[in-house]
Amino acid sequence: MKKEILIGFVVALIATSFGCFIFIEFFSTYDFYKSLELIKEGNLEGKVLVLGAIANFFVFFVFLKKKQIYRARGVLMETMLIALLILFLTLYSW
16 A cells, blocks of 8 residues: 555656656747756746646546556645645745
């Protein structure tokens, strides 16, 4: 059971990272590293994480459709962790 939750958590981390990468690559006119610098300068880390975390919805529903409930719980736990991180980044940037 714990192994399945961990698998879901890791898959969600990968999905969030991939979602952030896709967002930066397709919607930025600058190269990847310059975009990261601009995101950091503008305190936009939370907004990019939110857009990257959208990929977790797809992973979550795939796990539910396959009846892999514990993996879906891992995705949900990672999504809540990202939400807390975004809250921290938002409060810290003020």
